[in-house]
Amino acid sequence: xxxxxxxxxxxxxxxxxxxxxxxxxxxxxxxxxxxxxxxxxxxxxxxxxxxxxxxxxxxxxxxxxxxxxxxxxxxxxxxxxxxxxxxxxxxxxxxxxxxxxxxxxxxxxxxxxxxxxxxxxxxxxxxxxxxxxxxxxxxxxxxxxxxxxxxxxxxxxxxxxxxxxxxxxxxxxxxxxxxxxxxxxxxxxxxxxxxxxxxxxxxxxxxxxxxxxxxxxxxxxxxxxxxxxxxxxxxxxxxxxxxxxxxxxxxxxxxxxxxxxxxxxxxxxxxxxxxxxxxxxxxxxxxxxxxxxxxxxxxxxxxxxxxxxxxxxxxxxxxxxxxxxxxxxxxxxxxxxxxxxxxxxxxxxxxxxxxxxxxxxxxxxxxxxxxxxxxxxxxxxxxxxxxxxxxxxxxxxxxxxxxxxxxxxxxxxxxxxxxxxxxxxxxxxxxxxxxxxxxxxxxxxx
Numbered sequence: 001x002x003x004x005x006x007x008x009x010x011x012x013x014x015x016x017x018x019x020x021x022x023x024x025x026x027x028x029x030x031x032x033x034x035x036x037x038x039x040x041x042x043x044x045x046x047x048x049x050x051x052x053x054x055x056x057x058x059x060x061x062x063x064x065x066x067x068x069x070x071x072x073x074x075x076x077x078x079x080x081x082x083x084x085x086x087x088x089x090x091x092x093x094x095x096x097x098x099x100x101x102x103x104x105x106x107x108x109x110x111x112x113x114x115x116x117x118x119x120x121x122x123x124x125x126x127x128x129x130x131x132x133x134x135x136x137x138x139x140x141x142x143x144x145x146x147x148x149x150x151x152x153x154x155x156x157x158x159x160x161x162x163x164x165x166x167x168x169x170x171x172x173x174x175x176x177x178x179x180x181x182x183x184x185x186x187x188x189x190x191x192x193x194x195x196x197x198x199x200x201x202x203x204x205x206x207x208x209x210x211x212x213x214x215x216x217x218x219x220x221x222x223x224x225x226x227x228x229x230x231x232x233x234x235x236x237x238x239x240x241x242x243x244x245x246x247x248x249x250x251x252x253x254x255x256x257x258x259x260x261x262x263x264x265x266x267x268x269x270x271x272x273x274x275x276x277x278x279x280x281x282x283x284x285x286x287x288x289x290x291x292x293x294x295x296x297x298x299x300x301x302x303x304x305x306x307x308x309x310x311x312x313x314x315x316x317x318x319x320x321x322x323x324x325x326x327x328x329x330x331x332x333x334x335x336x337x338x339x340x341x342x343x344x345x346x347x348x349x350x351x352x353x354x355x356x357x358x359x360x361x362x363x364x365x366x367x368x369x370x371x372x373x374x375x376x377x378x379x380x381x382x383x384x385x386x387x388x389x390x391x392x393x394x395x396x397x398x399x400x401x402x403x404x405x406x407x408x409x410x411x412x413x414x415x416x417x418x419x420x421x422x423x424x425x426x427x428x429x430x431x432x433x434x435x436x437x438x439x440x441x442x443x444x445x446x
Contacts, residue, residue, distance in 0.1 A: 035293065041300035045307040052311050059310060064302050069265035070173050072295060073272040078120040080275050081243055083286050084236040087116075087128040092227060095136050100222045102140065103209040106150055107202050109133065110157045114198045117161025118168050118191070119247070123294070123395045126158055127402070132226065134406040139222035146209065147408055147416045151399060152426035153205050156387045157198050158395055160434070163383040164194035166254070167268075170298055170394070171382045176264065178356055180363045181375040183254040183264065190376045194383070197437050201430065242278045246271050294394070309357045317358055328367045329446045332374060333439055335362065336381040340435050343385025344392045373445050380438030387430035390423040 049056050081087070094112055098104040109129070116125040137147065162169025166176035166186045176186055250271040254264055279286050325331040339355050359378045363371040390396040400419050408416040 035296075038293075038296045038300045041304045045300075045304040048304075048311070049307045052307075054307065054310050059303065059306050062310070063306055064174070064177060066177050066263060066265040067170070067174050067302060068295065068299060070167065070177070070268045071170055071298060073265075073268040074167055075121040075124060077243075077247070077268075077272050077275060078124040080272075080279060080286055081120065081240070081247075082124065082128045083279075083284060084240040084243065085233050086235060086240055087125065088132060088233050089235055091129045091132040092233075095132065095223055095226050098223075099220060100136070100140055101211075102142065102146060103206050103211065105136070105140075106153060106209055107206050109150075110153045110198070110202050113154050114157045114161040114164070114195070117158045118164040118194075120168075123158075123398060126154065126395055126399060130399075130402055130406075134408065135226050136222060137408060138406075139225050141410075142408075142416075143410050144414075144416050147403070148418055148422045148426065149205055149208060151403060151418055152423055152430065153201065155390075155393055155395060155399060155423070156201055156426075156430040156434075159383050159386045159393055160194045160198045160201070163379045164191045166190075166264075172379055174356060175375050175379055178360055178375075179259070180360055180371045182259075182372075184256075185372040186375055186379075187255070189372045190379060193376060193380065193438065193441055197380075197434055200433060200437065204429070204433065205426075236282070236284055239279060239282045239284050242282075243275055246275050246278070305356070319361070321358070322362070322365060328365070329443065331362065332367065332377055332442055332446060335359070336377055336435070336439060336442065339378060339381035340385040340388075340431070343382045344388030344431065345385075367446070370446055373442065377438065377442045380434065380441075384431050384434035384438065387434055388427050390420045390427065392427075396423075 045059075046056060048054075049059055090112060091109075094108040095105070098108050112129070113125070137150070142150075159169070163172055166172050166183050172186070172190075175181065176183055181189075250267055253262070253267045253271075257267070276286075321331060321334065325334055335355075335358065342355065355378070359374065363374055367374055386393045390400060403416075403418040410416060
């Protein structure tokens with residue numbers, strides 16, 4: 001009998017060991033998924049080039065290095081601004097103005113996210129304000145629905161903000177670098193559209209938050225606790241002033257200096273180098289953190305897209321679309337729908353890189369005079385697709401990991417999680433609103 005019990009315990013121990021081993025392997029696979037994807041894209045690109053007789057050297061000669069340079073320098077520039085403490089100050093001010101009212105918190109933090117993402121790297125901006133947001137939400141006794149709604153709005157508005165300016169996010173940078181529009185042309189056409197879209201999203205989701213019926217004592221306590229925790233935050237206005245001047249100078253240079261005279265990436269590098277000099281002179285310590293995985297991921301997208309572009313397949317697709325759809329306006333709307341779905345399923349990076357040659361081909365046709373609006377239509381389609389699923393947005397999985405590790409709880413003590421399933425319903429609504437507004441705008445202006 002004792003031998004049977006001993007065998008049973010031994011088997012149970014083996015099962016637990018196998019379960020732990022399986023969980024460990026699964027965790028490592030998840031951690032390595034991005035690197036496996038990078039290797040797969042580079043490998044598939046090389047294989048496609050060899051099979052199609054395309055020299056890989058020729059692919060690299062046409063590679064969009066400028067997109068990577070702008071993306072890297074702007075992320076590093078965002079880090080410098082973050083080191084001044086201004087992000088934390090803005091988040092604290094917003095928390096104070098809202099007085100802990102949940103609907104106002106949603107609107108103010110969402111608006112802040114849009115504005116920051118339109119100028120700076122959206123992922124870095126999100127990461128900087130999250131600690132303050134988590135502290136506020138923990139003391140406000142929020143429920144699961146509000147947490148899911150709040151971060152679904154933050155994710156969507158980081159996308160619309162990134163698309164609102166030519167340097168806000170990777171797809172916008174790629175569009176500006178393609179030559180179909182200028183920096184100023186894109187900015188003047190895109191910003192108002194995406195600002196209006198963001199306002200509609202905030203209005204729709206804000207109405208879903210019930211107005212508080214209490215006297216506000218708990219909410220005021222939450223704000224007071226937040227302020228006490230961050231009362232020692234020091235703002236380096238002496239550095240921030242010069243960084244603001246440099247950033248404004250970069251914007252001005254991008255707007256008035258032709259790309260053929262000084263390319264945008266050179267302006268970005270010069271601005272960042274000057275910013276580092278300012279930080280050194282002002283004796284501000286900076287920790288320049290760069291997510292190399294995201295850089296390599298974008299690099300792999302660009303490489304694979306360039307290989308596909310040189311096969312002529314995308315040009316053929318563009319020709320077929322133009323042959324099948326004679327009305328230029330309907331053609332743009334069709335491309336928007338296709339691009340948004342590709343962006344939603346495969347994420348914004350590969351969609352932007354893969355569909356760009358099709359957009360360039362369309363801009364070389366009868367719609368050439370409307371190339372600025374076509375560029376914005378393309379960006380709007382990618383932006384809508386980026387809001388469809390959690391994995392579609394560049395900040396999706398990063399945001400999910402931070403939220404799930406923050407220890408947010410409902411008043412009952414039940415932990416609050418946020419992931420693919422939690423976001424799905426909100427994502428479909430975000431996608432529908434964004435795409436509908438963009439397509440309606442294009443139907444009017446084209």
